[in-house]
Amino acid sequence: MRLRAYLSCISMQNVPGWTGVNERTFIAVKPDGVQRKLVGEIVRRFEKRGFKLVGLKLMQASEDLLREHYCDLRSKPFFNTLMSYMKSGPVVAMVWQGLDVVKTARKMMGETNPAESLPGTIRGDYCVEVGKNVIHGSDSVESAQKEISLWFRQNELQRWESSNLRWIY
Numbered sequence: 001m002r003l004r005a006y007l008s009c010i011s012m013q014n015v016p017g018w019t020g021v022n023e024r025t026f027i028a029v030k031p032d033g034v035q036r037k038l039v040g041e042i043v044r045r046f047e048k049r050g051f052k053l054v055g056l057k058l059m060q061a062s063e064d065l066l067r068e069h070y071c072d073l074r075s076k077p078f079f080n081t082l083m084s085y086m087k088s089g090p091v092v093a094m095v096w097q098g099l100d101v102v103k104t105a106r107k108m109m110g111e112t113n114p115a116e117s118l119p120g121t122i123r124g125d126y127c128v129e130v131g132k133n134v135i136h137g138s139d140s141v142e143s144a145q146k147e148i149s150l151w152f153r154q155n156e157l158q159r160w161e162s163s164n165l166r167w168i169y
């Protein structure tokens with residue numbers, strides 16, 4: 001898994017156009033979001049904002065995948081709880097594309113702790129506890145590239161032209 005992520009990251013640095021309107025981010029509806037039937041609502045918000053969906057799958061995340069995904073948090077006291085939470089059911093993994101999508105998605109999500117998330121944000125509207133905060137989103141372009149290569153194979157990401165592109169940009 002590590003090797004695959006590393007190789008994909010290296011190869012992606014040579015892919016032109018991961019900036020501007022082609023910026024991409026990794027978003028996941030966590031197991032609580034799937035159980036609580038929030039998938040449609042979350043997808044709707046990203047579509048309506050003007051972002052383009054380029055990858056989506058419902059999947060059970062493996063221990064290896066989650067350990068790699070959250071490797072920066074491995075020394076945190078809540079790490080084991082976080083692993084159990086993320087393994088507790090299927091997640092919906094997605095890749096969204098568009099101008100400043102990484103930063104904008106974080107704004108749309110709200111803060112890590114739902115109590116600090118403003119109403120109108122996803123976490124501010126749909127959850128109350130940090131340990132059940134319904135959505136993940138990459139925190140930088142660099143982590144987005146790493147996370148996308150970890151969760152998706154190249155052939156699972158679609159290249160398609162959105163018919164309303166000129167009304168968004």
Ligand code: IDP
Pocket residue numbers: 073078081082111112113130131132133135136137139
């Ligand atoms: P983020 O999801 O907003 O980027 P991170 O700091 O990267 O927040 O933490 C990853 C995830 O770990 C959070 O979304 C949340 O599910 C969980 N988490 C973070 N802090 C705590 C905590 O203090 N207690 C329990 N779970 C936490």
Ligand code: MG
Pocket residue numbers: 137139
């Ligand atoms: Mg994070």
